[in-house]
Amino acid sequence: MDVDDEIIKPKADEEKDRKPIVVILVGAPGSGKSTFCDQVMRVSTRPWVRVCQDTIGNGKAGTKAQCLAISSASLKDKKSILIDRCNLDKEQRADFIKLKDSYLADVHAVVLDLPAKLCISRSVKRTGHEGNLQGGKAAAVVNRMLQKKELPKLNEGFTRITFCQNEKDVQEAINAYGALSSSDVLPSGIFGEKKTDTKVQLGIMKFLKRVDAPIKVTSDEKIPEPSNETIKDNRHVNEGQEQSGNHPLDGVPTLAFPSISTADFQFNIEKASEIIVETVEEFVKKIGNGRLVLVDISHGSKILSLVKSKAAIKKIDSTKFITFVGDITKLRSGGGLHCNVIANAANWRLKPGGGGVNAAIYDAAGPDLDIATKKKAGSLVPGNAITVSLPSTSPLYSKQGVTHIIHVLGPNMNPKRPNCLKDDYNIGCKVLREAYSSLFENFASIVRTQEKSSDHEFSNCDKKARKEDGACVNEKNKKLKGFTDVPESNNLCSVDAKQNAASSGKTGGSLNKDWGSWAQAIYRIAMNPDKHRNDVVEILDDVVVLNDIYPKAQKHLLVVARAEGLDRLADVTQEHLPILRTMHDVGMKWAHSFLQENQSLVFRLGYHSVPSMRQLHLHVISQDFNSKHLKNKKHWNSFNSPFFRDSVDVIQEITEEGKPTLNDDEKFISMELRCNRCRSAHPNIPRLKSHITICKSPFPANLLQNNRLLQKTPDKDGNAC
DNA sequence: GTTCTAGAAC
DNA sequence: GTTCTAGAAC
Numbered sequence: 001m002d003v004d005d006e007i008i009k010p011k012a013d014e015e016k017d018r019k020p021i022v023v024i025l026v027g028a029p030g031s032g033k034s035t036f037c038d039q040v041m042r043v044s045t046r047p048w049v050r051v052c053q054d055t056i057g058n059g060k061a062g063t064k065a066q067c068l069a070i071s072s073a074s075l076k077d078k079k080s081i082l083i084d085r086c087n088l089d090k091e092q093r094a095d096f097i098k099l100k101d102s103y104l105a106d107v108h109a110v111v112l113d114l115p116a117k118l119c120i121s122r123s124v125k126r127t128g129h130e131g132n133l134q135g136g137k138a139a140a141v142v143n144r145m146l147q148k149k150e151l152p153k154l155n156e157g158f159t160r161i162t163f164c165q166n167e168k169d170v171q172e173a174i175n176a177y178g179a180l181s182s183s184d185v186l187p188s189g190i191f192g193e194k195k196t197d198t199k200v201q202l203g204i205m206k207f208l209k210r211v212d213a214p215i216k217v218t219s220d221e222k223i224p225e226p227s228n229e230t231i232k233d234n235r236h237v238n239e240g241q242e243q244s245g246n247h248p249l250d251g252v253p254t255l256a257f258p259s260i261s262t263a264d265f266q267f268n269i270e271k272a273s274e275i276i277v278e279t280v281e282e283f284v285k286k287i288g289n290g291r292l293v294l295v296d297i298s299h300g301s302k303i304l305s306l307v308k309s310k311a312a313i314k315k316i317d318s319t320k321f322i323t324f325v326g327d328i329t330k331l332r333s334g335g336g337l338h339c340n341v342i343a344n345a346a347n348w349r350l351k352p353g354g355g356g357v358n359a360a361i362y363d364a365a366g367p368d369l370d371i372a373t374k375k376k377a378g379s380l381v382p383g384n385a386i387t388v389s390l391p392s393t394s395p396l397y398s399k400q401g402v403t404h405i406i407h408v409l410g411p412n413m414n415p416k417r418p419n420c421l422k423d424d425y426n427i428g429c430k431v432l433r434e435a436y437s438s439l440f441e442n443f444a445s446i447v448r449t450q451e452k453s454s455d456h457e458f459s460n461c462d463k464k465a466r467k468e469d470g471a472c473v474n475e476k477n478k479k480l481k482g483f484t485d486v487p488e489s490n491n492l493c494s495v496d497a498k499q500n501a502a503s504s505g506k507t508g509g510s511l512n513k514d515w516g517s518w519a520q521a522i523y524r525i526a527m528n529p530d531k532h533r534n535d536v537v538e539i540l541d542d543v544v545v546l547n548d549i550y551p552k553a554q555k556h557l558l559v560v561a562r563a564e565g566l567d568r569l570a571d572v573t574q575e576h577l578p579i580l581r582t583m584h585d586v587g588m589k590w591a592h593s594f595l596q597e598n599q600s601l602v603f604r605l606g607y608h609s610v611p612s613m614r615q616l617h618l619h620v621i622s623q624d625f626n627s628k629h630l631k632n633k634k635h636w637n638s639f640n641s642p643f644f645r646d647s648v649d650v651i652q653e654i655t656e657e658g659k660p661t662l663n664d665d666e667k668f669i670s671m672e673l674r675c676n677r678c679r680s681a682h683p684n685i686p687r688l689k690s691h692i693t694i695c696k697s698p699f700p701a702n703l704l705q706n707n708r709l710l711q712k713t714p715d716k717d718g719n720a721c
Numbered sequence: 722g723t724t725c726t727a728g729a730a731c
Numbered sequence: 732g733t734t735c736t737a738g739a740a741c
Contacts, residue, residue, distance in 0.1 A: 282731070518722060518741060550722070612722045629723090632736075684735065 019185070020105040021080040022071070023177065024096050026087045026152055027112030028142050030119035036112065036174060037082045043178035049074040052084040068095055075103035089150040097157040108160040108186070109152040110173055116146050116298040140355060146297055149327070150334055154190065163192035165300055253290040255443040256328055257343035258357045259303045260435050261410030265417065267432060271425060273306035275432050277314060283440035284320040286683070290447040292321045292440070293339060295328045328357060329364035332400045339402065341446055343439050346407035348380050348419075361396070361405065368394040369405060377678060380409040381695050382419070383434035384680040387442045406442045410435040434682075434691060441681040445672050515567070515614040522546075523567075523615040526560045538590075542582050545590065548619075550629040552639060555594050555601060557620040559587045566616045569607045569645065574658050577651065584647045587620040591710045594622070602699070602711040605647040608638050609664040618647055623676060623699070623709070625692055632685060634669050640676045643668035646708045676703075 025033040037050040051070050056062035067085065074081050087093045093109070100107045120142045152161050164170045169192055176186060259276065261267035280292055296304045304323040311321060324337060331337045345357040350373050352362035362369055368391045377386050385408040396402045411431040412420050421428045515523070525532045525546060529539045537557070538545035548556040561579050565571065572580065584605060591603035602623040611617065621639060630636065637643060642663040650660045672681050673688045678697035682688035703709050 285730080516722090516741070521722080548722095631723095634737095686735080 020075050020078055020103060021180075021186075022075070022083065022096060022099055022105050022107045023081065024083045024087050024093055024107065024109050024152070024158075025085070025112065026093070026109055027114070028086060028088065028116070028119045028145050028149070030122035030142060031112035031114050032122075032170060033084050033086075033112060036110065036170065037084050039174045040082065040177045043174075044180060046180050046182050046184075047079045049079050049081045050084050051081050054084075064092075064095070068099075071096065071099055072102070075099060075105055080105075086145060088145055090152075090156055093152060093156060100157065106159045106185070107157055109158050109162070110177075111152060111161065111163045111192075112170060113151075113163055113165050113299045114167075114170075115300045116142065119146075149297070150330075159188045160186055161190045161192075163190070165192070252338075253288075253341065253443075253447045254293060254337075254339040255287075255290065255341045255343060255406070255440070256293045256295045256324070256331055256337075256339035257406075257408075257439060258295055258328055258345050259307075260343075260345055260408055260439075261412065261428075261432055262303050263345070263356055264414060265410060265412040266414040267411060267428060268413070268425065269303045269306060271429055272432060273303055273310055275429060275436060276303075276307050277310040277316070279433060279436035279440060280311065280321050281314055281316055282437070282683075283444065284317055287320075287440065287444045288447045290443060291319070292443075293331075293337065294321075294323045295326060295331070296323070297325070297327055299325055301325065327360070329360050329396065330400065338400075341404045341406060341443055342396075342402050343385070343406045343408050343443075346380055346409050348382070348409055350374075350377060350380055350386075350407055364400075365390060365394045365396040365402075365405065369396070373405075373407065377697065379678075379697060380407055381678060381697055382409050382411050383431040383438065383691065384409055384675070384678055384695070384697075385435065385438035385442045386678060386680055387446065404446055406439055408435050408439045430690075434687065437683050437687060438680045438691075441672065441683050445681055519612060520614050522558065522560055522613045522617055526562045526615045527564075529562075538586070540582075540586065542579055543586055545586060551621075552627050552630045552635055553622040553625045554598075554627070555591075555603070555620070555622040556627070557587070557590055559583045559590075559618040559620060561616040563616075567614050568611050568616055569609060569650070569660055570662055572616065572650070572654060572660055574654055577654055580647070580651050580654065583616075583618045584651060587618050587647065588710065591620055595710070595712060599712045602709055604639075604644075604703070604709055606644045607647065607650060607660075609643045609645055609662040609668070619644075625676070625689075630685075630689070633673060636673055636685065636688065637669045637671050640674070641668040641671050646706075648706055648708060652706075676700075 025036060027033050034050075034052065037048075037052070041048045041050065049070065051067050051074070053062040053064065053067050056066045056070065064085075067083065071081050071083065083096050085092070087096070087109075097107050099105060123142055151163075152158055154161060162173050162176070164173050173192075180186065259269075259272060262269050262272045276294065280294075284292065294304065294307055304325065308323045311318075311323075324331070326337070327334055328342055331339050331342075342361065344361045347354055347358060352370050353359050369388065372388045372391060376388050380386060385406050388405045388407065390397045390402055390405055392398065394402075396405075411428040412418070413423065413428060414420055415422065421431075525535055526544050529536050529544045535549075536544050536546045542562055544560050544562060546558050546560065548558050561576075561583060563576075563579060566576060566579070587605045591605070594601055594603070603620060604623055605618060605620050607616070607618060619639070625636070625639070645660060645663065653660045673683075673685065674681050675688070675691055675695050675697070677692070677695045677699055679700060680691065680695075682691055698704075699709060
């Protein structure tokens with residue numbers, strides 16, 4: 001279609017009164033921009049020129065410069081213009097807005113903000129599109145464009161902005177513009193935004209700590225009935241932020257997360273929204289002063305409205321959780337919402353690209369994110385999340401204040417993607433719940449770390465002030481009693497007490513330690529193995545081997561030293577190197593024999609920094625941790641934190657330094673529960689246990705070094721060795 | 722080390 | 732009401 005054909009000739013007597021209007025249409029492909037223009041021009045008595053980049057090049061792709069040239073020429077002739085291109089970001093719109101200065105025009109925006117799904121389906125179905133955007137590629141293009149969408153604001157230079165979220169809104173806008181005669185003027189301001197529900201709005205303002213800031217409703221038009229739609233709230237908030245120029249959440253740990261698995265992985269949104277709300281409800285109490293924001297890029301997002309209504313029913317604290325419409329990679333610059341942590345709906349290979357949130361976040365973060373991620377893990381299992389610290393060189397860090405990305409992988413319900421669960425929502429819901437739990441637990445861990453670091457001086461109080469501050473000392477002693485058996489009356493801190501006890505014995509610290517009778521079972525067996533034939537599996541001169549009576553994994557042996565006065569790792573010196581080597585060799589022999597029976601097992605050999613049972617014993621334990629006896633955090637962390645000292649390292653340290661390092665700080669036992677393979681965090685033991693049964697990630701690099709793990713490594717003949 | 726259990730958390 | 736944790740007793 002020739003541009004000139006679209007001009008509607010004005011009546012001569014109206015010519016001199018006319019102030020031209022530049023209507024900048026804003027909308028994705030398929031949002032109905034061309035239809036809007038056609039319909040306005042069909043009914044309007046005002047002379048309009050449609051400036052369409054798709055047609056301006058006469059068959060070739062048009063340019064923005066051509067559009068600007070036609071626009072200028074039309075305005076010069078006092079013709080109003082409809083800019084029919086996507087204009088989805090501020091930059092794209094800027095040059096057209098500038099035209100108002102040269103031609104004394106009013107500049108309006110009409111935002112065709114229809115659901116992405118509708119735009120996509122229209123784009124996919126249509127044939128003969130002027131811009132050749134149709135068929136399968138349209139979906140990807142529309143999605144990509146919508147990710148970069150920036151809604152227009154008055155301060156860009158518009159005198160009027162009309163938002164249309166549905167067909168009815170669009171028709172009203174067509175009627176408004178179609179009815180304009182040459183001299184008519186439409187009122188200025190923002191239109192199509194509905195007055196928000198007061199409670200909801202207050203909730204969001206409370207969330208943003210701006211309770212005292214009144215909400216300015218620019219529109220002077222009739223305001224429709226209150227709506228529950230989140231998007232309206234956000235627009236107001238966004239505008240307020242832009243004007244104030246500050247970021248009210250700076251300093252408050254905030255996690256922005258997308259809905260997991262509901263887009264590409266086609267998870268049922270009704271079920272997903274329920275899981276989101278339930279896990280949010282669970283975690284808002286666990287994240288200290290942290291906050292959660294569910295983000296979706298599209299206005300009218302179904303998942304957001306479902307979550308929002310469910311969260312309202314459950315009365316979830318709106319100062320802790322909100323839904324937000326916006327680009328997750330531009331929350332601070334685009335929405336005034338500073339989120340220091342953002343979640344990425346990752347793919348299992350943790351690779352950049354692929355579209356959606358993953359592509360957007362990797363794009364925004366630059367190559368730093370990929371490098372940092374690769375260092376941390378090579379893959380992710382559904383239901384897991386992993387935290388990656390973002391280097392300060394990343395634009396996402398410098399521009400948006402994002403310090404951490406948490407990659408999270410949900411279940412797949414899309415038969416066109418690998419490992420589809422084929423509508424098995426029993427597993428799907430479980431995995432999705434795990435994914436959110438793991439995500440929030442990772443975030444809680446970041447919050448705790450931040451709290452600790454900001455609290456550092458206070459936490460160190462006992463170093464200088466413990467002698468003056470009895471409460472501080474007693475509290476610490478109480479906490480450490482289980483490890484050191486320090487009497488309550490001892491007014492030294494635990495470390496001092498331990499050193500005191502360790503140095504006062506004649507042949508080792510253990511002589512001063514009161515081992516309970518229950519704690520002496522291994523000692524008794526080691527000293528008299530013949531009396532405990534049923535308990536031991538091997539008796540040698542220097543060591544005895546027994547099955548742990550409460551095994552914490554499929555295979556869990558204890559190799560016990562038979563030397564007197566060698567109660568624990570703290571007693572070990574260079575003179576014990578031979579017995580330590582013997583213990584190691586015997587443990588390896590048993591691990592190898594277990595591997596012959598079951599090649600899927602992986603073994604680790606090591607000591608507890610502070611054992612509960614008397615007599616130095618080496619744990620030989622398979623890394624499945626599949627045991628009903630593994631019940632609490634201490635059980636887990638005693639084998640999966642630095643509290644567990646690998647036999648190889650102990651031997652090396654004694655050889656080189658004369659004594660082993662003891663990681664006996666209480667913090668190791670109280671550490672968060674993290675998977676021993678993928679290092680994802682889990683809120684409690686049952687969740688962790690259900691996770692480790694399915695986690696197939698490789699072990700972390702540090703465990704794969706220095707022969708810390710014993711596992712099947714096929715030789716040239718394919719046999720395990 | 723475990724078991725028991727109160728009470729916190731859900 | 733049920734699940735989970737953590738402290739005391741052994």
